[in-house]
Amino acid sequence: QSALTQPRSVSGSPGQSVTISCTGTSSDVGAYNYVSWYQQHPGKAPKVVIYDVSKRPSGVPDRFSGSKSGNTASLTISGLQAEDEADYYCCSYAGYYILAVFGGGTKLTVL
Amino acid sequence: QITLKESGPTLVKPTQTLTLTCTFSGFSLSTSGVGVGWIRQPPGKAPEWLAVVYWDDDKRYSQALKTRLTITKDTSKNQVVLTMTNMDPVDTATYYCAHRRAWLFDPWGQGILVTVSS
Numbered sequence: 001q002s003a004l005t006q007p008r009s010v011s012g013s014p015g016q017s018v019t020i021s022c023t024g025t026s027s028d029v030g031a032y033n034y035v036s037w038y039q040q041h042p043g044k045a046p047k048v049v050i051y052d053v054s055k056r057p058s059g060v061p062d063r064f065s066g067s068k069s070g071n072t073a074s075l076t077i078s079g080l081q082a083e084d085e086a087d088y089y090c091c092s093y094a095g096y097y098i099l100a101v102f103g104g105g106t107k108l109t110v111l
Numbered sequence: 112q113i114t115l116k117e118s119g120p121t122l123v124k125p126t127q128t129l130t131l132t133c134t135f136s137g138f139s140l141s142t143s144g145v146g147v148g149w150i151r152q153p154p155g156k157a158p159e160w161l162a163v164v165y166w167d168d169d170k171r172y173s174q175a176l177k178t179r180l181t182i183t184k185d186t187s188k189n190q191v192v193l194t195m196t197n198m199d200p201v202d203t204a205t206y207y208c209a210h211r212r213a214w215l216f217d218p219w220g221q222g223i224l225v226t227v228s229s
Contacts, residue, residue, distance in 0.1 A: 003157060015126075034213075034215075036214070036215055036216075045207055045219040045221055045222050046158065046207075046219055048215060048216075048217045051214075051215045051217070052214070052215075055207070057217070087173075091137035091158075093214045096158060097171070097174055099160055099163055099171055100150075100160035100216065101160070102157045102159065102160070105156075105157045106195075
């Protein structure tokens with residue numbers, strides 16, 4: 001199973017919005033509404049910010065939102081803040097034998 | 112509050128077998144639908160799912176690594192153990208265990224960096 005495709009980096013100024021894409025196939029992202037997004041700060045474990053395509057765990061600001069169209073999922077962060085600077089990974093369920101396939105990761109820089 | 116913590120060797124030699132233990136609290140592995148999984152992340156790279164064990168002892172493995180992996184649970188001790196045979200320098204990574212609910216790994220443990228080197 002190939003990794004999901006993400007842009008290697010995105011950037012934005014404080015207060016702006018950025019969108020990170022995650023492209024898979026009809027066997028993973030396109031087949032299931034089980035896409036999650038993880039935020040990872042340096043030296044820390046990944047933390048979920050979006051699950052089931054568009055649901056936010058309690059405690060995650062509503063500046064974070066998720067969506068999906070076809071084989072591509074997206075994470076949008078609005079009102080960028082300095083603490084949003086991190087690596088972001090998408091992850092999709094891909095069936096009985098492939099519980100999770102991850103994206104290559106996107107480094108978000110807040111200018 | 113759910114917490115998980117990985118333990119085991121931080122340095123192994125090529126061809127050796129790695130044994131990692133995940134000790135958790137805040138949930139029970141006898142609860143329907145619950146699982147514990149292992150994910151690894153090589154330095155500077157993306158995470159890679161390795162294995163999951165569920166409350167009913169159902170076990171799933173990465174197809175790419177299934178011949179080298181074994182996952183077991185000890186419900187009474189709140190522990191899950193992962194073994195990986197024939198370690199190679201390319202297996203150098205931070206190994207995480209995580210709570211599995213529905214289709215999600217959440218939360219993750221702090222991770223343990225395992226280096227494979229002679």
